[in-house]
Amino acid sequence: MRIMVEQFFYPKSNAVIGATADPRKFGNAVTINLLENKNLESEIFPVNPKADTICGLKSYPTIVDIEKEVDLAILLVPAKAVPIVIDQCIEKKVKRIIVVSAGFAEINEEGRKIEQKMVKKAKDANIRVIGPNCVGLMNLDIGMNASFVLTPLKGTTSIVSQSGSFAAACLYEMWWQGLGFSKFANLGNMADVNLTDLLDYFKNDNSTSVVCVYLENVVDGRAFYIKMKEVAKEKPTVILKGGRTSAGMKSASSHTGSMATDYTSLKAAIKQSGATLCESLNDYITAIKAFSFLPVPEGKRIGVLTNSGGSAVLLSDTAEELGMKLAEFTDDFKQKINPFVIPLVKKVNPLDMIAGANGESFYQVTKAMLEDSNVDIVAPCCVIPTFLEMQPDEHFKGVIRAWNETQRKKPILPVFMSGFLIEEIKKIAKEEKVPIFFSPREAAFAAKVLMERKKLLQKYD
Amino acid sequence: MRIMVEQFFYPKSNAVIGATADPRKFGNAVTINLLENKNLESEIFPVNPKADTICGLKSYPTIVDIEKEVDLAILLVPAKAVPIVIDQCIEKKVKRIIVVSAGFAEINEEGRKIEQKMVKKAKDANIRVIGPNCVGLMNLDIGMNASFVLTPLKGTTSIVSQSGSFAAACLYEMWWQGLGFSKFANLGNMADVNLTDLLDYFKNDNSTSVVCVYLENVVDGRAFYIKMKEVAKEKPTVILKGGRTSAGMKSASSHTGSMATDYTSLKAAIKQSGATLCESLNDYITAIKAFSFLPVPEGKRIGVLTNSGGSAVLLSDTAEELGMKLAEFTDDFKQKINPFVIPLVKKVNPLDMIAGANGESFYQVTKAMLEDSNVDIVAPCCVIPTFLEMQPDEHFKGVIRAWNETQRKKPILPVFMSGFLIEEIKKIAKEEKVPIFFSPREAAFAAKVLMERKKLLQKYD
Numbered sequence: 001m002r003i004m005v006e007q008f009f010y011p012k013s014n015a016v017i018g019a020t021a022d023p024r025k026f027g028n029a030v031t032i033n034l035l036e037n038k039n040l041e042s043e044i045f046p047v048n049p050k051a052d053t054i055c056g057l058k059s060y061p062t063i064v065d066i067e068k069e070v071d072l073a074i075l076l077v078p079a080k081a082v083p084i085v086i087d088q089c090i091e092k093k094v095k096r097i098i099v100v101s102a103g104f105a106e107i108n109e110e111g112r113k114i115e116q117k118m119v120k121k122a123k124d125a126n127i128r129v130i131g132p133n134c135v136g137l138m139n140l141d142i143g144m145n146a147s148f149v150l151t152p153l154k155g156t157t158s159i160v161s162q163s164g165s166f167a168a169a170c171l172y173e174m175w176w177q178g179l180g181f182s183k184f185a186n187l188g189n190m191a192d193v194n195l196t197d198l199l200d201y202f203k204n205d206n207s208t209s210v211v212c213v214y215l216e217n218v219v220d221g222r223a224f225y226i227k228m229k230e231v232a233k234e235k236p237t238v239i240l241k242g243g244r245t246s247a248g249m250k251s252a253s254s255h256t257g258s259m260a261t262d263y264t265s266l267k268a269a270i271k272q273s274g275a276t277l278c279e280s281l282n283d284y285i286t287a288i289k290a291f292s293f294l295p296v297p298e299g300k301r302i303g304v305l306t307n308s309g310g311s312a313v314l315l316s317d318t319a320e321e322l323g324m325k326l327a328e329f330t331d332d333f334k335q336k337i338n339p340f341v342i343p344l345v346k347k348v349n350p351l352d353m354i355a356g357a358n359g360e361s362f363y364q365v366t367k368a369m370l371e372d373s374n375v376d377i378v379a380p381c382c383v384i385p386t387f388l389e390m391q392p393d394e395h396f397k398g399v400i401r402a403w404n405e406t407q408r409k410k411p412i413l414p415v416f417m418s419g420f421l422i423e424e425i426k427k428i429a430k431e432e433k434v435p436i437f438f439s440p441r442e443a444a445f446a447a448k449v450l451m452e453r454k455k456l457l458q459k460y461d
Numbered sequence: 462m463r464i465m466v467e468q469f470f471y472p473k474s475n476a477v478i479g480a481t482a483d484p485r486k487f488g489n490a491v492t493i494n495l496l497e498n499k500n501l502e503s504e505i506f507p508v509n510p511k512a513d514t515i516c517g518l519k520s521y522p523t524i525v526d527i528e529k530e531v532d533l534a535i536l537l538v539p540a541k542a543v544p545i546v547i548d549q550c551i552e553k554k555v556k557r558i559i560v561v562s563a564g565f566a567e568i569n570e571e572g573r574k575i576e577q578k579m580v581k582k583a584k585d586a587n588i589r590v591i592g593p594n595c596v597g598l599m600n601l602d603i604g605m606n607a608s609f610v611l612t613p614l615k616g617t618t619s620i621v622s623q624s625g626s627f628a629a630a631c632l633y634e635m636w637w638q639g640l641g642f643s644k645f646a647n648l649g650n651m652a653d654v655n656l657t658d659l660l661d662y663f664k665n666d667n668s669t670s671v672v673c674v675y676l677e678n679v680v681d682g683r684a685f686y687i688k689m690k691e692v693a694k695e696k697p698t699v700i701l702k703g704g705r706t707s708a709g710m711k712s713a714s715s716h717t718g719s720m721a722t723d724y725t726s727l728k729a730a731i732k733q734s735g736a737t738l739c740e741s742l743n744d745y746i747t748a749i750k751a752f753s754f755l756p757v758p759e760g761k762r763i764g765v766l767t768n769s770g771g772s773a774v775l776l777s778d779t780a781e782e783l784g785m786k787l788a789e790f791t792d793d794f795k796q797k798i799n800p801f802v803i804p805l806v807k808k809v810n811p812l813d814m815i816a817g818a819n820g821e822s823f824y825q826v827t828k829a830m831l832e833d834s835n836v837d838i839v840a841p842c843c844v845i846p847t848f849l850e851m852q853p854d855e856h857f858k859g860v861i862r863a864w865n866e867t868q869r870k871k872p873i874l875p876v877f878m879s880g881f882l883i884e885e886i887k888k889i890a891k892e893e894k895v896p897i898f899f900s901p902r903e904a905a906f907a908a909k910v911l912m913e914r915k916k917l918l919q920k921y922d
Contacts, residue, residue: 023849023850024849025849026817026848029849079805102805103805107805107807148848149847150847161771162771163769163770163771163774165769165770165771165772165816166769166770166771166772166775167771168769168844169769169772169844169878169879172844172845172878172879172880172881172882173878174880175880175881176880176881177880214771216774242771242774242775242778244778245777245778245781245782247777247778247780247781247786247787248774248775248778250777251765251770251773251774251777251787251810251811251813252774254807254809255771255813256770260774280775280900280901281775281900281901282743282900282902307626308626308629308630309624309626309627309712309717310622310623310625310626310627310628310675310677310716311624311627312712312716313624313677313703313704313709313712313713313716314627314701314703314709314741314742316706316709316712317703317704318741319708320706320707320708320709321705325708326712344563344564344568346567346568346715348711348715349712350712352712352715352716354563355487355596355609355625355626383626383627383630383633384633386610386611387487387490387609388484388485388486388487389484417630417633417634418630418633418634419633419634419635419636419637419638420637439741439742439743440741440742441741441742441743
């Protein structure tokens with residue numbers, strides 16, 4: 001199974017069938033994205049009978065006309081031409097095919113039959129197929145973007161998604177938050193290669209440290225469950241299911257041409273597997289962010305420091321609602337912070353240092369809290385101040401310094417809430433590889449998923 | 462009660478006691494904010510025995526030394542000096558006092574006693590008090606910022622909050638999303654003036670169209686419930702409660718010096734009153750956004766159009782989970798959109814126009830959907846495309862045009878998910894006064910609160 005998927009991600013040569021110089025066509029977007037990396041080692045062959053050259057490369061009338069071997073064929077021709085092109089791919093003995101073209105099982109029963117027939121033909125010839133009805137895939141480890149969406153940041157998260165555009169939305173959102181990808185695969189109608197195949201691949205892929213899944217239906221529930229459990233044991237595995245309700249299931253069936261899997265049983269299976277279940281885009285990105293940047297905590301005792309009492313109250317609420325516990329600070333901690341807080345400050349959790357607390361207070365108290373043996377997770381919760389000559393970034397810088405000086409051993413959840421004031425903070429977060437959370441709820445959800453991961457790891461210990 | 466609060470928001474003159482030229486002090490921030498509006502008609506008197514002039518104004522040793530009448534005294538002196546200054550305010554016969562200074566009931570029992578005593582004295586002299594332990598208040602209708610946080614956009618939302626910094630976080634977040642304030646009051650420890658007083662004032666205030674509350678404890682539950690019900694009947698009233706759990710309640714008590722009100726009963730009361738209950742910052746801002754920009758729908762049938770199948774599936778899920786229903790499109794609608802969608806597009810709800818849909822399609826289909834008699838709410842759900850030479854803002858512009866051409870009669874929920882690509886969209890949203898939602902869940906939550914408001918209005922009809 002590994003080599004099966006590997007050949008999609010590491011092709012020595014690609015043919016883009018339906019390549020074009022016309023920027024109003026998807027065949028152009030994919031060609032341009034493949035050519036974007038000048039050092040890409042895979043060779044690229046545009047195929048289009050109506051052109052001699054495309055984007056500076058020689059164009060071939062059909063894939064069969066290419067003199068060299070072709071590993072991966074990417075199809076962007078109209079649906080009715082796809083079966084013919086697949087026959088040509090078989091003749092050419094390509095190894096793998098991605099059908100970007102839509103208009104199959106997601107349209108009607110006839111489309112489904114055509115889809116099944118052409119995929120069977122390919123499989124009989126030992127060729128595996130991703131799609132149809134997808135945006136393509138990426139392997140940023142070799143700088144290959146074989147899709148029509150933008151090349152995101154390079155990182156160590158890999159995603160397999162049934163929805164292409166939703167995966168793109170995640171990708172852009174993660175980009176904006178400084179999170180990057182290793183591999184990206186959109187499976188569309190999943191006529192052949194499925195979620196389980198990709199999970200298996202990501203499990204063994206050394207460049208992947210966090211695995212993300214967006215799914216609507218599961219082909220073989222048992223196989224998927226077993227694989228999900230195996231992957232979750234090795235790597236944080238974040239799962240979002242579309243089609244949880246009857247309305248969503250109905251939508252899913254016109255989206256990827258398949259009946260959405262019932263959520264109740266799948267939800268139980270995901271939880272039992274040890275994967276992280278999310279039910280919104282926000283939770284999904286938050287979980288990915290937490291797993292990308294933070295170690296797992298030793299326990300569920302959270303310590304909160306703040307310059308905003310109300311925000312800390314809300315964080316305490318959500319943390320308890322999600323299964324955390326407010327830590328009881330040690331006397332040692334209380335003594336240590338004495339010089340750095342004004343006498344008004346009560347030494348309880350959350351530690352409310354009131355609006356005047358500056359970057360130095362945040363640094364000292366965060367550090368002491370990270371060193372407190374009663375605290376497993378530290379959440380510095382800050383409304384960026386605009387008064388007392390404080391710099392908008394000094395609190396965050398103090399937090400980072402404290403985290404670095406304690407070797408980033410405990411997870412830290414910096415919450416920064418300040419609308420447009422956040423831009424500078426975000427820049428620093430990206431550079432320093434420190435997460436920021438935009439609301440008390442985000443931080444509490446991050447704490448929850450990290451704690452659940454810790455429990456899983458303990459179970460396997 | 463109305464005049465009682467009115468005199469806080471419309472003082473003819475303000476004394477800032479503890480005013481200073483030292484930018485490292487809150488007394489400076491408040492003075493600067495008051496002076497920021499050169500046309501402010503209220504006179505400002507800095508009080509500080511150690512200075513002759515402050516920020517270009519004559520400084521007075523004590524409030525008693527001011528020759529003219531003082532309506533509002535804003536106290537920023539250390540806690541131990543506050544009772545003395547209150548005595549001076551009584552001598553001066555000021556009308557209203559805001560105690561910004563912290564260090565009272567939120568600290569210990571002794572602080573509570575001092576707080577109660579000084580407030581009683583003031584009340585006996587017919588002077589009402591906001592605070593202590595607060596950031597102050599604003600009335601942007603007259604351009605007055607009597608607080609130490611930044612002056613936000615002017616708008617028609619008014620907020621009363623027990624937490625100052627959390628209110629500031631909301632304010633900055635709303636600013637970033639193009640939403641403005643009319644009046645802002647942070648009550649802090651709420652030793653005298655309370656939530657019910659402000660609700661009553663906002664109910665009758667013509668500049669206020671949306672009322673927001675952040676609360677931790679309620680002084681007189683019955684009075685609060687009755688007032689909340691009265692206000693909610695007149696205006697959308699959005700409520701977030703801090704201290705829902707035992708952890709949160711404990712935090713709240715060190716925050717504003719009062720035992721947080723039990724959530725179970727309060728939650729029931731809020732729901733029964735017709736106010737909109739939120740449980741996170743995100744929901745809170747989403748509800749305010751919905752009420753600020755959108756009319757209430759006639760029913761709960763939502764129509765979704767999209768270029769991103771997966772996102773529409775998630776929106777359908779959350780919409781159903783929150784009580785909406787996917788609309789069944791009329792045949793008339795299906796016919797109308799025929800020329801504007803490719804043949805692949807199935808005419809079902811959500812209407813998935815696939816990745817190639819452009820601004821013109823979004824315009825035409827949004828308009829037809831707004832005109833469909835089977836649809837009460839329209840949600841155009843878009844992952845901003847980066848291909849086919851499409852402009853990143855053309856879909857949103859199409860949606861706005863459709864909404865304008867249908868006289869903005871039905872609520873519209875534009876969902877745009879694209880990380881950093883959103884900036885241009887946000888600018889347009891602000892200019893055109895159209896909301897954008899950053900995730901399917903946000904849009905579904907907005908639909909829910911609008912529908913609940915419609916039901917309330919029907920009940921009173």
